[in-house]
Amino acid sequence: MPDMDRISNLYLGALGKPLEIHVLREWTSNFRKKDTWFIIVDKHGDAIQLLEQKKDETTIESKLLLNECYRITNYTCTTPDKYQKILDHPVHINIGEASTIEQIFECRSLLKVWFRFQPRAHLHTIADKNIEYPDFIGVLINIRERKKKNKEPVMAMTLANANAEEITILLWKECIDSPTKFDRNVIMSNPNTSVIALTNVKATMYNGSLTLTSSMATYLYINPPIFETETPLQRFGTEFRPRLSPIVVTTTLQQLKNSNYSDIEGKKFVIEATITDFTFKDCWYHVPGNTYAKSTHKKGNGWFCISHGTINDPKILYKVSTVVIDNTNSMTIFLSDEATQTLTNATSEELINRNLSQPRDILPPTLERCKGSTRNWFIQCTNLSATNNIRFIITSTSETGNREPKVVIPSNTPVTPMTTTEHITVTTKKSTPVATTLKSEKRLTLMPLMNNND
Secondary structure (H helix, E strand, O other): OOOOOOHHHOOOOOOOOOEEEEEEEEEEOOOOOOEEEEEEEOOOOOEEEEEEEOOOOOOOOOOOOOOOEEEEEOOEEEOOOOOOOOOOOOOEEEEOOOOEEEEEOOOOOOOOEEEOEOOHHHHHHHOOOOOOOOEEEEEEEEEEEEEOOOOOEEEEEEEEOOOOOEEEEEEOHHHHOOOOOOOHHHHHOOOOOOEEEEOOEEEEEEOOEEEEEEOOOOOEEEOOOOHHHHHHHHHHOOOOOOEOOOEEEEOOHHHHHOOOHHHHOOEEEEEEEEEEEEEOOOOOEEOOOOOOHHHEEEEOOEEEEOOOEEEOOOOOEEOOEEEEEOOOOEEEEEEOHHHHHHHHOOOHHHHHHHOOOOOOOOOOHHHHOOOOOEEEEEEEEOOOOOOOOOOEEEEEEEEOOOOOOOOOOOOOOOOOHHHHOOOOOOOOOOOOOEEEEOOOOOOEEOOOOOOOOO
């Protein structure tokens, strides 16, 4: 048998000696139906992308199957398309009709799963740069279903790392539509603490907060038995249960005003009411994290604080309350930035740029035109300093007749083939695979994504 090559030896134009690999993940581009991408790994713990190019779109059968092992020859190594690049390997493998692919049935030496976990601090450094798609692991804190403005479903998850730092993850339609990859019921029915490992996520900053979104290669593991799972389990225990989405209760303003803290804790209320006015102090927007907000002003295309100097890439937020009225009472309630974006269909910075000559202590025309409109308002109690100091916030809003709040997706996500072709199909085998991480290359038994009742 000829000597086997290894993934770490591959380079642009490499001769490509025989290579033994295990197929980890698969996805197909919505723009290039003839192209199927795979992530493969060898026994040394190195991973690379592989592109299978078919003759035409009618060719359905792939030469490679998920979770199977192969020996491949007659392949080439080229530079990845920047819109399809997921891993940091300098090249990817190409196979086609002329390639030789032999399935290996005894492949215990090949690794079955490969992770590249990165800490939260590193995710901050790569946010919005589209240069890296690492993996993330954390304890499931919350999971909730949302919808985009175009009605597409979005699954929002909150994970906490080993330091109990929470981070929001948005899983797009292409990810959550695969039942073998994502099953909310399986996750929520897990009686023990759910440690979730997500692969190949994209980091972005939204309203000053780090947010992760799924990519076309995102893959979900529940409680993978690797050493990275043990630390959060020690922090949260083995019987931690995630928070469900708050119960939504239809009510009136009068009933809300008469409520006790014990009646509203942990609940979300929906009220149909009409906007009569907006209120704010000094300015209808603010710059988060800047103590001297009053001395921060628009300067050219950027922002400048007379006390701190230039503010790079600020995340401007709405800072307004609305006066709403129904047939029982009226109330002034603070509007969250997300709810105000849904109401105006614009970010605060977009409204600022539309009205550069208008003083910031005057309400923009877009908000003025919202007065008199009747909508559904989703309201929750804010964090309290005392149970007798009840304050409310409007977290989202929708048109009357639609009781599903809209989700505002980060607007700074560029529309590229990378963000619009996110798709992956995942299968699991009944046999118990083996896991490794890039950090340790420690081989361990892996728990399948789906529960196996066989």
